[in-house]
Amino acid sequence: MAAVRTRIAFAFLVVGTLTVATGATRSQPAPADPALAARIAAADAAAGERLASQCTICHTLDAGGATLIGPNLYDIVGAPIARTAGYAYSPAMAALGAAGGTWTVELLDAFLASPAVTILGTRMGFAGLSGEADRANLIAWLRTQSAAPVALAGAPIVDATAPVYEAYQADRGRNYYGDNCGLCHGPTGGGDTAPALKGPAFQASWNGRTVWELFNYTRRFMPADAPGGLEDERIARILAYILQLNGYEAGPLPFRVDRASLEQLRFRF
Ligand code: HEC
Ligand code: HEC
Structure with missing residues (x-):
């Protein structure tokens, strides 16, 4: 048990430097890191959609999609961490969820760069996406997979084919x-x-x-x-x-x- 507790505490420490947002707000401030904010502002969601094929071996991305090896990821940007009831999250991920953490852009960016380093003890067996622009593109696309995409100050921004009205x-x-x-x-x-x-x-x-x-x-x-x-x-x-x-x-x-x-x-x- 002591070992598990240490690992959870370490997860907090590492993630703590990335400003885990708490509370139920669905509108997030611009990423504190100006370089990340700029990457998000310049992101290409269509390119991000192509990268999502790396996630769909383990995750569904549609509304109400099933649990595969990982939980469903619809509407994940800005969502509470470890939100899927009944899913067996790792203790590290569950602890972040219990603390009220949310998937901010910063946390997603760090987690997708290196899941195992960002949340020590995660069960997500994915090496990470090393390209900064790739991660920004993927996050920009994930954000659109929502009935009400979370507002991100400094974030993009739809292009001329994006659906913005009925x-x-x-x-x-x-x-x-x-x-x-x-x-x-x-x-x-x-x-x-x-x-x-x-x-x-x-x-x-x-x-x-x-x-x-x-x-x-x-x-x-x-x-x-x-x-x-x-x-x-x-x-x-x-x-x-x-x-x-x-x-x-x-x-x-x-x-x-x-x-x-x-x-x-x-x-x-
Ligand atoms: C090999 C399987 C696998 C792949 C590939 C994978 N994941 Fe995961 N993912 C998981 C597992 C398992 C978990 C649960 C982790 C835990 O409990 O620590 C998870 C959890 C997550 C979570 C947290 C969800 C929540 O409810 O809080 C996010 C966000 C996520 N993955 C994003 C991605 C994205 C984006 C990709 C593609 C770049 C991806 N994953 C690729 C297996 C995978
Ligand atoms: C009585 C005439 C009149 C009516 C009615 C009117 N407008 Fe205008 N509108 C103008 C004029 C004149 C300008 C140019 C103003 C300027 O250049 O300062 C303008 C400018 C605009 C512009 C800026 C165009 C640009 O190229 O930047 C928009 C947008 C606009 N109107 C929308 C509307 C909408 C929407 C309505 C209906 C709800 C409307 N207008 C009704 C006279 C009108």
Whole structure:
């Protein structure tokens, strides 16, 4: 027993330097390590998805997926450590879970680099991913495997094909757009007395900026003849329509009026 206790204590020590977050918050600060924050901000989730094939021998990644050799990993970023009831975690992993630890980006990055060194006594028999960019890409993709991806300040950031709104929102948005915006911006966003809300000039003006900025701009200044008069949900649907006009595809995740998550969505045209 003494030996086990020492190993658990050591796991805390090692992980303690990586700031194990406690509590149930689903929104995490930017990684304290600026280099890691930068890697996450530049990550390529599609490349991360390809790397996940190294995990699926032992883990399912879909919602409600079965336990294999390891526990299911759906919605793991920001989740409590050792959350799967009935799974026989190693004492080291179970102890971190019992202490209220969560899978922060920092901890995931360190764990995936070297599971055995980061959590001494883990049963995860995986050598580790040595490439820093590979780990950032994988974490970025794991984060998207969630009905409500955890907000990560300084994190990416979806590209133009990522699902950020549901089709019905864009459908309704088309009508709201027609009623409130089309008069000045043209019936399908091509521009009239006011600039186009699709196409090269619009995309050049918003490329690299966040969806939050567009939301906030619209909420404060539009419609120009009656600014501030639209409910947030209507603006969200109008923006879903504008995203669609600019080549973003609908997906399973709704466009949510939530500053933290909208700040994670950066336009990449
Ligand atoms: C050879 C099998 C194996 C492979 C490959 C593997 N894992 Fe694991 N993983 C496990 C086992 C077993 C556990 C439980 C570890 C423990 O209890 O100490 C685990 C646990 C985890 C946990 C903790 C889950 C929780 O509920 O807290 C994460 C996160 C994780 N693995 C991520 C990954 C990722 C990402 C990959 C791919 C890069 C991967 N694993 C590859 C076997 C594996
Ligand atoms: C009465 C006319 C009018 C209406 C109605 C109107 N707008 Fe505008 N909008 C403008 C004008 C004029 C500008 C340019 C403002 C400037 O350059 O300072 C503009 C600019 C914008 C921009 C910035 C475009 C860019 O290229 O950066 C967005 C986004 C926008 N409007 C969205 C909307 C939305 C969404 C609605 C409907 C809810 C709407 N507008 C309704 C007149 C209008």
